[in-house]
Amino acid sequence: MTAGYTEQPTLLQSLLSVRGILWSLLIIFASWLGWHEYGELLDEHERSYEIGILIGTAIGVIAFGLAWKSMQTLMTAVLIMTWIGIASYAANGNSYQAQESAFFLKFLFSSQSAIMWMNVLFIFAMVTYFFALWRNSEFSGKVATGLTWTATAFGLAGLGVRWRESYLINPDYGHIPVSNLYEVFILFAIITALLYLYYEQKIRSRALGGFVLAVISAAVGFILWYTFGRDAAEIQPLVPALKSYWMKIHVPANFVGYGTFALAAMIAIPYLWRDRIEKRGDLNNPWLTRLPTLEVMEDVMYKAIAFGFAFFTIATILGAMWAAEAWGGYWSWDPKETWALIVWLNYAAWLHFRMSKGWGGAPMAWWSIIGLLITTFAFLGVNMFLSGLHSYGSL
Amino acid sequence: MDKKRSLKHHPVLTFIGSMNLAIVLLVMLAIASVIGTILKQNEAYASYVIKFGPFWFDVFRTLELYDVYSAIWFLTVLAFLLLSISACVWRHWAHFVKDMLSYQEHTHATQLQKMGLSVQGERVENSVQVRDEAQQLFKKLGFKFKVEAKETDTLIAAKKGAGHRLGYFFTHIAIVIICLGALLDSNIKFKVQEWMGSVEAETRSIALTDVNPKANIAVDNNSFRGSVNIPEGKSADVVFLTFKEGYLVQKLPFTVQVVDFRVEHYDTGMPKSFESDIILSAPDLEEPIKTTIFVNKPLYYKDYAIYQSSFGDGGSQVELRAWPMVSNNTSPSILAGEINRVINMNTPIGDYKLELNDYKTNNVIDLPEPDENGRKVKNLGPSVQFKVRDAQGQALEYENYLLAVERGGAWYQVSKYRRNVAEAFQFFLLPLDDKQSLNRFMRFLALINDRHALDSILNPGIEQEKDPVKREQLETQKRFMQQLINLFRARGFDGIRGYLEQAVSEAEKRDQVFNQYLEIMTVALQGLYLKTLELEGNQGETTEAQRRFFADSVEAIDALKDYGPPMFFEVTSVDHREASGLQITKSPGKDVVYFGSLLLVIGTFLLFYVRPQRLWLLIQPQTNGGTAFIFAGKDGKDDKMLQPLFDQITQQLQQAPAAMQGDKT
Numbered sequence A: 001m002t003a004g005y006t007e008q009p010t011l012l013q014s015l016l017s018v019r020g021i022l023w024s025l026l027i028i029f030a031s032w033l034g035w036h037e038y039g040e041l042l043d044e045h046e047r048s049y050e051i052g053i054l055i056g057t058a059i060g061v062i063a064f065g066l067a068w069k070s071m072q073t074l075m076t077a078v079l080i081m082t083w084i085g086i087a088s089y090a091a092n093g094n095s096y097q098a099q100e101s102a103f104f105l106k107f108l109f110s111s112q113s114a115i116m117w118m119n120v121l122f123i124f125a126m127v128t129y130f131f132a133l134w135r136n137s138e139f140s141g142k143v144a145t146g147l148t149w150t151a152t153a154f155g156l157a158g159l160g161v162r163w164r165e166s167y168l169i170n171p172d173y174g175h176i177p178v179s180n181l182y183e184v185f186i187l188f189a190i191i192t193a194l195l196y197l198y199y200e201q202k203i204r205s206r207a208l209g210g211f212v213l214a215v216i217s218a219a220v221g222f223i224l225w226y227t228f229g230r231d232a233a234e235i236q237p238l239v240p241a242l243k244s245y246w247m248k249i250h251v252p253a254n255f256v257g258y259g260t261f262a263l264a265a266m267i268a269i270p271y272l273w274r275d276r277i278e279k280r281g282d283l284n285n286p287w288l289t290r291l292p293t294l295e296v297m298e299d300v301m302y303k304a305i306a307f308g309f310a311f312f313t314i315a316t317i318l319g320a321m322w323a324a325e326a327w328g329g330y331w332s333w334d335p336k337e338t339w340a341l342i343v344w345l346n347y348a349a350w351l352h353f354r355m356s357k358g359w360g361g362a363p364m365a366w367w368s369i370i371g372l373l374i375t376t377f378a379f380l381g382v383n384m385f386l387s388g389l390h391s392y393g394s395l
Numbered sequence B: 001m002d003k004k005r006s007l008k009h010h011p012v013l014t015f016i017g018s019m020n021l022a023i024v025l026l027v028m029l030a031i032a033s034v035i036g037t038i039l040k041q042n043e044a045y046a047s048y049v050i051k052f053g054p055f056w057f058d059v060f061r062t063l064e065l066y067d068v069y070s071a072i073w074f075l076t077v078l079a080f081l082l083l084s085i086s087a088c089v090w091r092h093w094a095h096f097v098k099d100m101l102s103y104q105e106h107t108h109a110t111q112l113q114k115m116g117l118s119v120q121g122e123r124v125e126n127s128v129q130v131r132d133e134a135q136q137l138f139k140k141l142g143f144k145f146k147v148e149a150k151e152t153d154t155l156i157a158a159k160k161g162a163g164h165r166l167g168y169f170f171t172h173i174a175i176v177i178i179c180l181g182a183l184l185d186s187n188i189k190f191k192v193q194e195w196m197g198s199v200e201a202e203t204r205s206i207a208l209t210d211v212n213p214k215a216n217i218a219v220d221n222n223s224f225r226g227s228v229n230i231p232e233g234k235s236a237d238v239v240f241l242t243f244k245e246g247y248l249v250q251k252l253p254f255t256v257q258v259v260d261f262r263v264e265h266y267d268t269g270m271p272k273s274f275e276s277d278i279i280l281s282a283p284d285l286e287e288p289i290k291t292t293i294f295v296n297k298p299l300y301y302k303d304y305a306i307y308q309s310s311f312g313d314g315g316s317q318v319e320l321r322a323w324p325m326v327s328n329n330t331s332p333s334i335l336a337g338e339i340n341r342v343i344n345m346n347t348p349i350g351d352y353k354l355e356l357n358d359y360k361t362n363n364v365i366d367l368p369e370p371d372e373n374g375r376k377v378k379n380l381g382p383s384v385q386f387k388v389r390d391a392q393g394q395a396l397e398y399e400n401y402l403l404a405v406e407r408g409g410a411w412y413q414v415s416k417y418r419r420n421v422a423e424a425f426q427f428f429l430l431p432l433d434d435k436q437s438l439n440r441f442m443r444f445l446a447l448i449n450d451r452h453a454l455d456s457i458l459n460p461g462i463e464q465e466k467d468p469v470k471r472e473q474l475e476t477q478k479r480f481m482q483q484l485i486n487l488f489r490a491r492g493f494d495g496i497r498g499y500l501e502q503a504v505s506e507a508e509k510r511d512q513v514f515n516q517y518l519e520i521m522t523v524a525l526q527g528l529y530l531k532t533l534e535l536e537g538n539q540g541e542t543t544e545a546q547r548r549f550f551a552d553s554v555e556a557i558d559a560l561k562d563y564g565p566p567m568f569f570e571v572t573s574v575d576h577r578e579a580s581g582l583q584i585t586k587s588p589g590k591d592v593v594y595f596g597s598l599l600l601v602i603g604t605f606l607l608f609y610v611r612p613q614r615l616w617l618l619i620q621p622q623t624n625g626g627t628a629f630i631f632a633g634k635d636g637k638d639d640k641m642l643q644p645l646f647d648q649i650t651q652q653l654q655q656a657p658a659a660m661q662g663d664k665t
Ligand code: HEM
Pocket: A306, A348, A351, A352, A355, B017, B018, B019, B020, B022, B026, B081, B084, B085, B088, B089, B168, B171, B172, B175, B604, B607, B608
């Protein structure tokens, strides 16, 4: 056995493999096709920005897939599902009403159906993860992981098809589905799930799944209430202030931040649980063998927050740049803006505290739970209780 | 040198630059920001008094909670954070830079042995071979290294990830830069001027030339954010800044002209886009800038940015005919005015003010039942809203439509009126003649108003009557007719009924008498109407349309009692002028803030994703020709992060080249 230093393949090495080349070609082809078919629907004033965003996104997705192989499978599935959805509409005269009759649309891939599948599968996944943890069942754990991947695929395909649907209802209405609370909650569920799946592979443990899926299921609960209680799933045209390419980059960047903060907070729960068992000195407790070690959980928590902090910084800056273009000032102390700053300051303080040591792990875990409460207020509470310039989705 | 060092370690500086203080300040800023979002900022003081009561109102005011973000204490916290970051950077920079550049090649063997990651081993190869092999390996792994000979020993000191330290500088200096940029854009200068009393808000809405000079802000103001409404075709070289209870007038170094303004709507009626074609001219511009701005696409000019933010009526030009309705005059006077302006009218019956309030391009109304095309709504077309105010200040409100409406083959002029804002508008219809004009109705009305008109119709008959008794009867009848007509003109059918209620005591008889009166009056009105037609040049048999016109006119005259003014205002034309609401800002600090932001992002990624790592390999040649080594490693944050790499390198180092490999697996 020759035990040499095995290097992780670099992105370039992954790219130059057969699989890497096929993957890249697939994404390039899909991007080209999207542009070819629908490019002229985009706002003519912003054509050059849109091309930039498309190319940037394609490169980003390719790199993401090269760095994380599972992404390739997921995106391929999503592309196929989205394609079936869009093609089914096309086969039915591009009528939005086709979703009530065409089989694939009615039961699977119209945005409403796909998102309903996502909702249901996420809830199943949570239950299954907890069952797997309780029964210490390897098999159930695998099923739970599969359910989460499938739910994510349905969610992404649902958003993709919804994008197309907005144009089918009325070309004037067309826009990327990240424009109101209903749509961004879906985005939140998807991004949080993806982040979780990434760390699940990294730490080789499925024990945290139920906890993370719990926050996703809460989001699903909101989506369901919002859909049935408030008819929020209906596609509405954009107000002039939201008609901008900035929305495409500002909103998703923000939700990467929200997703990681949620993930960190949910990992804090099993962390505190394990911490208590260890502090009691109950070393034969069976949960200790099932839950990852404190070091591992703390590490994931830190990495998630650091990653989220970086993205949240970018998102806030992008938001300021957009505000400068839409409202006439990069900073107006608008409530949403101010709460983004509060969230950011909170995590900056968290990161500094972690470095200045002194405090042990449990307070930091509590703090990341409090961080999620603050984040939730910025995300939802501001829309509910405070009014301001941010015009999307009030409750 | 020594002095500097001691300053750096001065307890005050240590405290200010400490991480603990930084955390406290971050949390304080966060809490202050929360207050600012929960308590609505910059509202009128009166509304705060109502909300909190006088006691808490005063407390909150003293704490400057109504404008948290420019409160002294808030700015002080911010200043302290800046100070803290600066002190922190100041305290750290020297040893961080040194650390970044240094290979720590003077580390002793004993120090290496004590490190968290440290192993010792032996190799049969000679030290040169081991050194070359290690150098190659380090290079491959992306480490930079320095080879230091120590007597017989050789130390290879390697490092990687110096960018992490750079990240620290980038992020923290970035925050200082962003705050400085924001300071450039803040209204500090203003605040100072306000304290000194050289700036005062204007609270009245008056002509620009009359504005309080203390509310006029010169061009050289370094940053502002204001707005202005510019009608189509007009231009402006000032913007209005909201300030305290009023506004300030900010002079601009350029002129913006709005050439055209457009609004588009979705099929739901929601606005889809607003845009303005504008021309910006400035003395130092060779050619004016012509462009179109819309929401999300402003025009940038120097430090200024011009945004589309709202719209309104920009003084549409209105032409009207004022038909006199209480005299025998049949010719209207021609008036011209502008929306949001007042037309003063001096008439024989007193002074009136015509206040032109608004012009609407469309009036979509719901129909009680679908029309022949199955549509349930109808667009009545454009209308003008105005008030007519008499000398006592009493006003009636009207909305007159520009287009005639058709009803069962006849055409009408539509007007709506109400006596006060709480009421709903009432419709008022005037019949139009064959030429779609008001001439016939107005001529008819003038004859009704004319006390001598009946004479001219009836007198020939009376004069021809020879019998003095009969002649007297006819005279009486004529006077009676005249009285009835006067009563009807003044108070309509209700007036006649009201008169009967007093004159005739038995209720049953009243209806009978009313009908008799009506007949008599109708004869008189018909006479006047025929005369009207005759004056128009129509003679002979009346047509069906003309008879209908008569009935409609009588109905309209009956309604006149409530309609109000002594004139009817017919809108003959409107030249629509929209006003574009622009927001104009000057923010010289914007690029500074953006530069700081870029630095912040780069710095954040460097801090999180570049791991500062060091490796040392001390190579000690042995007397047997072999080599002993000490291999040690250190991670800037957490040795665990380096562990896997360290273990793998260790394995490689401990392994002899394949040819000499023994049994040790
Ligand atoms: C708004 C204010 C601030 C922000 C957003 C900020 C942000 C950050 C971030 C993101 C890190 C990296 C944390 C990590 O690696 O986990 C960091 C590290 C650090 N910060 Fe700050 N910081 C701020 C203010 C300060 C202040 C006032 C000080 C002064 C004490 C300070 C001292 C440090 C130090 C010493 C480090 C460690 C650098 C290293 O890795 O060696 N920071 N800061």
